[in-house]
Amino acid sequence: MAEVYLVAVLVSMIKLKSISLMTVDIGLYLFFLFLFIFLLTVRFFNPHDVWHKELIK
Amino acid sequence: MRTKENNQIFCDVCATLQSTRKKCKICGNRIYARKPYSLLKTLLYTLSAFIMLIPANLLDMMSSIKLTVEYPQTILGGIMWFYEEGDYFLAFIVFFASIFIPIFKILALIWLLIMAKIGKNRFSYFSTKLYKIIEFIGKYSMLDIFVVTIMTGFMQFGNLIHIEAGGAVIPFALVIIFTMLATQNFDTKLLWDEK
Amino acid sequence: MKQAIKKKKSIIFIYWIIPIVAMIIAIIMLKDKYETKGKQVTIILNNVDGLNIKKSPVMFNGVKVGNIEDIKIDENNLNHFKAYLSMYKKYDYLVKKGTKFWKVSPEISLNKGIKNLGTIITGSYIEILPPKLEKKELIKLPNQYNFIALDTPPLNGIITTIKTKNSSFSIGTILVYKGIQVGEIIDKNLNDDYIYYKVLIYNKYQNLLSQDTKFIPLNSLEFQASLKDIKFTIPSLKNLITGAIKIETNKIGKPKKEYSLFIPKKILKGYKFTIISDNKLPSSLVYKGFKVGELLTSELIKNKIYNHYIIYDKYQNLINNSTLFYKLNAVELKASLNNFSLQIPDLKSAVLGGVSFITPKKIALNKKEFKVFESKNSLDEYLYKRSGAKIVTLLTKDLKFIKKDTLITYKGLTAGKVINYKYNPKTNYIEVKIRIKKPFIKLINKTTKFYTKSGVNIKAGLNGVNIQTPSVNSLVNGEISFITKENKSDNTKKFTLLNQSDLTKNNYFTINLIMNKTNGVKVGSKLKYKDFTLGSVENMIFDKNITAIIKINKKYKYLFGKNSKLYLETFQAGLNGIKNTYSIVFGSNIVLIANKNNGFKHNFTPDSINPINSYYQKGLRIVLRANSKAGLNVNSAVYYRKVKIGHIEKIKLSNTAQNVEIFLFIKPKYKNIIRTNSKFFNTGVLAIKANLLGIKIKTGTLESIIKGGVEVITPNKAGQKVENGAVFKLYDKPKEEWFEYKPKLRVGI
Secondary structure (H helix, E strand, C coil), X not given: XXXXXXXXXXXXXXXXXXXXXXXXXXXXXXXXXXXHHHHHXXXXXXXXXXXXXXXXX | CCCCCCCCEECCCCCCEECCCCECCCCCCECCCCCCCHHHHHHHHHHHHHHHHHHHHHCCCEEEEECCEEEEECHHHHHHHHHHHCCHHHHHHHHHHHHHHHHHHHHHHHHHHHXXXXXXXXXXXXXXXXXXXXXXXXXXXXXXXXXXXXXXHHCEECCCEEEEECCCHHHHHHHHHHHHHHXXXXXXXXXXXXX | CHHHHHHHHHHHHHCCHHHHHHHHHHHHHHHHHHHCEEEEEEEEECCCCCCCCCCCEEEECCEEEEEEEEEEECCCCCCCEEEEEEEEHHHHHHCCCCCEEEEECCEEECCCEEXXXXXXXXXXXXXXXXXXXXXXXXXXXXXXXXEECECCCCCCEEEEEEEECCCCCCCXXXXXXXXXXXXXXXXXXXXXXXXXXXXXXXXXXXXXXXCCCEEEEEXXXXXXXXXXXXXXXXXXXXXXXXXXXXXXXXXXXXCCCEEEECXXXXXXXXXXXXXXXXXXXXXXXXXXXXXXXXXXXXXXXXXXXXXXXEEEHHHHHHCCCCCEEEEECHHHHHHHHHHHCCCCCCHHHHHHCEEEEECCCCCCCCCCEEEEECCHHHHHHHHHHHCCCEEEEEEECCCCCCCCCCEEEECCEEEEEEEEEEEECCCCEEEEEEEECHHHHHHCCCCCEEEEECCCCEEEECCEEEECCCCHXXXXXXXXXXXXXXXXXXXXXXXXXXXXXXXXXXXEEEEEEEECCCCCCCCCCEEEECCEEEEEEEEEEECCCEEEEEEEEHHHHHHECCCCEEEEECCEEECCEEECCHHHHHCCEEEEECECCCCCCCEECEECCCCCHHHHCCCEEEEEEECCCCCCCCCCEEXXXXXXXXXXXXXXXXXXXXXXEEEEEECHHHHHHCECCXXXXXXXXXXXXXHHHCCCCCCCCHHHHHHCEEEEECCCCCCCECCCCCEEEEECCCCHHHHHCCCCCCCCC
């Protein structure tokens, strides 16, 4: 869902650009970073592992 | 997984085979061979989503109020705005997320319901793929809701300019929720059951 | 079992509620939306500029009551547009027979200022005005669906007419009553030699119109005067120029249909006199920007024009028999306005000019005829001549700071002023006319040299600021000074204006620094020798190369021998810190390495390598023999127990080219550390190795890793002290036991 949120932020920024001046600050870049790490986490997490301790190595 | 015959059920949570029919011995998850009333629930949720789709598209998604004058915008109006501004790419993204996905999901669910009723046939493989797709793309239709949330949060400058969420937000959110529930309640195993 | 199934079925029934509830919600929402859609109205507009389809609202007193649905070109008349309006259902009653529609868009005009500012942001919109202002009455009126929009907002007041024979006002001129705008002129036309003004009096001021209402024209000056008394809020610019119409009334009787402009008869009191001139003079008599009199009539007698002026009563004492008049043209009047910062300029005379005057003496007034000078300048010249001042002309190609009234000084005393200047296209010189006061005239002769002292002659450096200007005035304005050799006056009238530096030219010599890029050298960059400023860059010439001409006092000429060198001290930011920060502001310094022998060198190229700071310092100088340069550089540090005690001054191949000779400079206070048995090793190499292998040796400082450095260790049994020129071996890596050494050595302070 975080990636959808990112797209929403970008779309809003472009919409708001017609009304006011928008500048990109560090927060957006940090959000990019968060998204990247978050996607990595999701990619490598396997919920079944919770029930199979012996399989985790 | 053909488990119906030998009375063993696969638990989705802990990925083990269980002989019981009520609760998984390992993780306590409720287990069943097929999701109960899967087709009926899916049908009803799909129907509700379809009903909600109408006000979602006809009412205003968002209105900007500049110097006390209101400028409402429907979903399609927002897309047209991008298109007129020359932002074809964004127009496409928003169109895809807000109009194409919900309609596509509803149509796909109807197809899946028919296929599940028929049982295993030559489309079963295709239908399973289709289910995977609508399950994945569903979240992208939340885009417009997020946009409205962000915009209303940003633009609150009193009488000079402020943005309000319109009447379409709730029906649109309901469309997404209903299609998600419908997808969740659909059991792909039904596509492979022989009748 | 059966019961259980039944129970479950009843639960599943609940799911049927979901679509039903959804349906109900959807219907309610849609009903809400479509019920608000009300009357559909078509209006015909002349102009749809700024209106947006589906966006522009229909407003009533600031409330949105509908929307523009569509705009089309009227097929019956292509100059017109049809706008389809959709009203909100709850405001349907506003659109009835007689409702007025008009477009509101931003308007910027001279007489009204900026109107409808809001629409700049929101865009234009359609405003409506229903015929009645009560809902009950409105509902009774018949419906109407097609309208023709008004071009202008409906007038909100009553219209009356003023007629006059000669006063002219433009449309938009305001009517004031006790300083408050109560109306405006909306139209004018000419009929039977009369000008008829259509005047709109705003609704709430209607009662001002009565039998005895007088409309009195106010010209701009009077208008302002009246404004001052009643503290009017910012009058618009146009009214300052065009004036206004004042209303006076006792509110008695019924309003008339038509009024005549009431022109009060001016009774001018004052002293009448005549100015004789070649041309007709402007009509106003101005003193320090104030109008103090005016031209009554003028007549032509024998090729001369006799201008009959009057000066108003209260200003009469400003003139007397000694008064000198001069023409004030429009530009000069403005200039004088700047100086005196007058309250409200009389714009008429600013455009047309005027006649001004000065009164030098206090004597009686009985003279009737006066002369007039063509300009203030010619008057000034006349006055200076009369006071016995001498007027000379200075020729210059560059006016620089010189302007009217720039001071002429002699040894710091004010000796005169600049009268004026003009450009002579024939000679291509600017001729600056100056006057010299009487006591100084005897100094002006052919040996006199005039020179400019520039306003800013500040020698700034890090060491302090040295201001070379005699007075604050000349610091700000600059001044012209002069020197003279003889003490008599002669008839020389024209002088060339020199620069101050031209005077002292002979005391200096120049050298050229030829570079291929500026390297931060700019005009004013200092030439330094042992931190002492010898001179500075006077000029930069850009052609193939860049040549900086450096001006140096003659007494230092002996320093510039054939083998002397120049190098540039530019801004450096490195690992070791930041060097020469001042060069950012003041430009790079040029540093001289002097060689006093072998004649004189005129052209220099900057040395690429900055010589070492220690070049002139006393210290121990020793030589290391190494197999290779191994990451060492000039300026690389020499450490003892990680303390920097010196650096590399020079690296070169030995004469036999078998190894590299590294010349070290050791600061004098650490001289004692170096002994005959001291060991030198390359710390740069070590540091990297130490890092890789994790050996228990502390690495050098970060600088030494990257720049490389030499570390010295002296054994516990320290050997003899060494003299300059001693030779040591440079080891590539240290031996373990060297780090155990801890000799006691005396270090200087």
